[in-house]
Amino acid sequence: MKNPVPANENYKEYITKHYNELASDPYKYGYIQFSQFVEIYENNKLSGFGTFIKN
Structure with missing residues (x-):
């Protein structure tokens, strides 16, 4: 799939606008949703899922 956000645009601002x-x-929409999932999944700085369900 092709990224629907133009290369010279701020990603978050473009999605909002x-x-x-x-x-x-x-x-x-599927591209945006899936790319957000991948970004979160690959972010090693975030706590694991278990941390979120304990609270």
């Missing part, structure tokens, strides 16, 4: 457009296209 163009949310309705992205949400209306399942491929664009």
Whole structure:
């Protein structure tokens, strides 16, 4: 899948500004959702899932 956010744009600002457009296209929205999942999954600085469910 192709990244729907143009290379020269701030990723978070673009998603916020163009949310309705992205949400209306399942491929664009899916790309955004999956890329966020991968970013969180690969971030070793975050606590493990067990830490969150204990609270």
